[in-house]
Amino acid sequence: MTILSSQVTSVLPVALGHDPTASLCPWVQATRSTADYPSRKAQIAIAILNGTLTPTSDVVDLMYRCDGLCRCQPLPGQPDPTAYTNLIHDARAALVSGGFVSAAEQWATNWREYGNVYGRIELDESWLDRDSPSSAVLYVPGTASLFLDPAAAAANVQLLRRAFGSVTIDPELLDAGYVLRQLGLQTEWEAERDRVRELVARGGYQAVVTTTPREAIGLATALADQAAVVSSLLDSVQPWMTSMRTHLRPPDSRISFALQPTEEMAVERESAIILLEHLAHCSGREIVTLAPEATSPAAIERPILPSTEQLSRRFAETCADELLELHDGENLVVLTVDPFSKRALADQLGARARVVNVAAFLCEHLEGERTDA
């Protein structure tokens, strides 16, 4: 009898299950390939961890064709999505430590040299100043935001400062490092996790805010036994937004919200719905939609592997088509918090719609100053 680790046992129902939602996986939609089914990815991951499959290049590619956003898990009776993404991350870690991921060395070098996996980031130092070193709220923008969309990162800070009065940005902690875990750089992730824990504990923060929900989940794992409450940008400002709703200026275009889709991010979904309701209310007409079919742009794998970059583009293309089908010919603004989504969607939509960072949009449409604490 083969003894299986409890972690593998918990995902066997995915690997040997009926794939009741396979077609919801964005990669299945993009590739039309059975290999992209969640069951097949889980099956390959288990075989990698058991050492029963030679990690050829297609095996490595497949393991990186999963963004862990778990669109495949929305039905009742599905195994725990966290266990599933952990399995994929563990398989990646095994591939990296076995030397099968050619890009891993470069990611690790980038991390060591620049503090991020993407490369040199030109920081706009002007918004980095610690305007209030004693602030109870720490913002961890994430190097993805800084790298891909520094203007959006700046808008995020501006919004947080309006919401909380002051917010700390620690130049030593611009990224929580969860991307290391996602990419399979396990050693680097473990070291980074310890460092992050120490920095947050030392700062004595009450709240830590990340840009995306996925980063919040990663950070929450690292800070599991600490008092600081971790939340994503949109969730963190939601109560304040509600108090400010009478100050919202109605947008003059139709608004669609491209969310990161996953059960785990249900809270952010709530916040987005509330925000859209405020917008609808202040406009007095039906101008906003939470476009569930357009949520997928956020589910784009970090475009750092050539194979995934190509697929990411195809995927964004499909999402853009869906959006245009819903709102063709309208003056459309698509809101997103995710820098990858923003870039990919903007590329696809071109002049046909404006893709805007949520914080930038809110800063533009919120009149007056903060009304409550």
Next chain:
Amino acid sequence: MTSTAATTAITELRRALGEEKVSTAPVDLIANGRAVWPVELKQARRAMLGEIEFDIPACVVRPGSTDDVCTVLRIADELRVPVIPYGGGSGIVGGTVPPPGSISLDTKALNHIDVDPVSMIARVGAGCFGIELETALNSQGFTFGHYPQSLYVSTVGGWIATRASGTFSTLHGNIEDRVIGLDVVLPGGKLLSLAPSPRSATGPDLKSCFIGSEGAFGVITAATLELVPTGRPRLHQACVFPTFQQGLDAVQHFIQAGARPAVVRLYDSGETAHKFANFSIPAEGAMLLLIFEGTGTIIERESEVVEEICRGAGGHSAGAGPVDHWWQTRFDTSSLAAGNCGEGGYADAIEVSALWGDLPAVYASMLQVATDHGARAFAHVSHVYQSGACLYVIFAGEAKTDRDAIDAYQAVVDGLLASCLANNGAVSHHHGVGRGKARSLAAQHGPAGMEALTALKQAFDPHNIMNPGVLGLGEMVR
């Protein structure tokens, strides 16, 4: 192991279709090497753990058009390489098990959808997932009304090839009632295009040869389907009977009286206790779920008539709650999946059909067989007709090892189907035959029936390249 013929086929296919449509990457071979037949799941489990090699085809081909499919079947036929059509891979009877050296022809890139709102039909690519079809139709005010539990992972071509049924079949019919046109590529590469028509008297209906053909005669590349307007009012109603038999009597009565609820599901006491534990049902109680769909006043009256008949048979109303509960959990397959996950565990659902007069005996004998084999079993009736119904038997058991589980599983299935046949039942209502039920099919049809089926196979596929082994035709694979 890849044969010389398969190696040549791969080279020729790549030349004709382009490299990207012909994959020999291990992840693709492993993925298309199985579907969800419990034997395949046990084998996959063993392979994941390194006990055996994965079952794999020689290559996976992903045609993007009917022309591509013609090319594949021309080359395969010339070189006598087996071709296994692969849709969603949700088949649970071993219909896509790849013989060594075969081509797995994956249809999922054939996914176009063109709606004709005037005639209320859609022309759909065979590889379109059910949910993709529904989403596209819903946005134009239509539905296909065919909702199998595998809606998110099965394809239109797979539905047709297996003669599938959806949960709303009592009103909307089964797949064979809804397909009015079909494109099929035959071995050799010839396209047989059966143009859509509402009905015709132009000799035998050739479509019937392919509806339920399980890929043994050709590859379905597109179908024309009849649509229904979406958004029609629905009414949920449940009823509890003191016994399963009383429930059966009621269902037979209201169906024969002409009532046509869209959904009719009657659970025996075992499955009622399992599925509706939160509804405090008496020990022997049998739950009946009904969904009526149509025009408001008509379904209200229809439900009143049905309720009256149910009351007459000893049932009492349980409100809408149990139906709502089923609706919310209808895609949940976790208990079946759990049954196949552990070492030595096996679980499956076998769906048979029988006339009303035979159904009680089929039910009693099948449950007895499962018990005799040491397996746990319960059942429900769904998909009901004037003359009888489908009986869906869910069973699970344990053996010592996965290897033993395969034998134990096959012994239970053979026993269940033999008892069904002995009581005049049909060995499949909607999952098809595949390789798993092939032996029982021969017993069902008898020598003359199998000769007729073999003659059809010979006519369409003289070189026996199409999915050899399914329907008991050609060489058995497992």
